[in-house]
Amino acid sequence: MAHEKLSDLFHDTLKDIYYAEGKILKALPKMAKGAQSPELKAAFEKHREETEGHVERLKQVFGIIGKPAQGKTCEAIEGILGEGNEILAEFKGTAALDAGLVSAAQAVEHYEIARYGTLKQWAKDLGLKDAVKLLDQTLTEESKTDEALTRLAEGGVNHKAMAA
Incomplete structure (x- = not known):
């Protein structure tokens, strides 16, 4: 009984992070465009490419559990x-914008780290070795x-x- 409940929770959380990754993919170009520092722009662009890989790995995890890849709000x-959007609007053109964007991006990363860490442990508990590898790869990148x-x-x- 508990095993079934954990598998349901795993699937539900997988849908949650799948939705989140899709939203993040849409937000990263906007953050890159708003960033003033070339290094921060490059970091956002690099992470967008990585996020595309995260979505692909999530699709593989859905396949492992025999469920369609779908998100939930x-x-x-x-x-x-x-x-993050508020920071972009309120601090546009100011020296504080990039600091705010880093803060917003780290909030996203910390959310993802929490989700992927949990999913990885649950995959271990459920005996989903291939899923553990995929989730660990994404967790490391995050x-x-x-x-x-x-x-x-x-x-x-x-x-x-x-300084400004």
């Missing part, structure tokens, strides 16, 4: 991306993106925002 990502964003913040984005 994720209110959390809607809220996080909404905050963690590296978060670290890269931290380096951008520490490397000057935040200081430029303070």
Whole structure:
């Protein structure tokens, strides 16, 4: 009984992150366009390419569990991306914009890291070894993106925002 409930929860959460990744794919070009720092623009563009791979891996995980790849509305990502849009609008043209975009992007990354970490553990518990590998690959990429964003913040984005 508990095993069935965990598999249902796994599937439900998989639909959640699939929806979120689709929304993130649409948001990244807008964030790249708004970024002032060439390094931040490049980071957003690189992550868009990675996110396309994340979506493909999620489709494979859906296949592993014998379910169609479909999303379900994720209110959390809607809220996080909404905050990013507010930063783009409110800080457009200011020295603080890039610092705000890094902050918004890290909120997205932390959400994804939490989701992928949970899904990976559940896949282990459910004996879905192939899914574990796919989810771990994405989790590693999300963690590296978060670290890269931290380096951008520490490397000057935040200081430029303070100096203005």
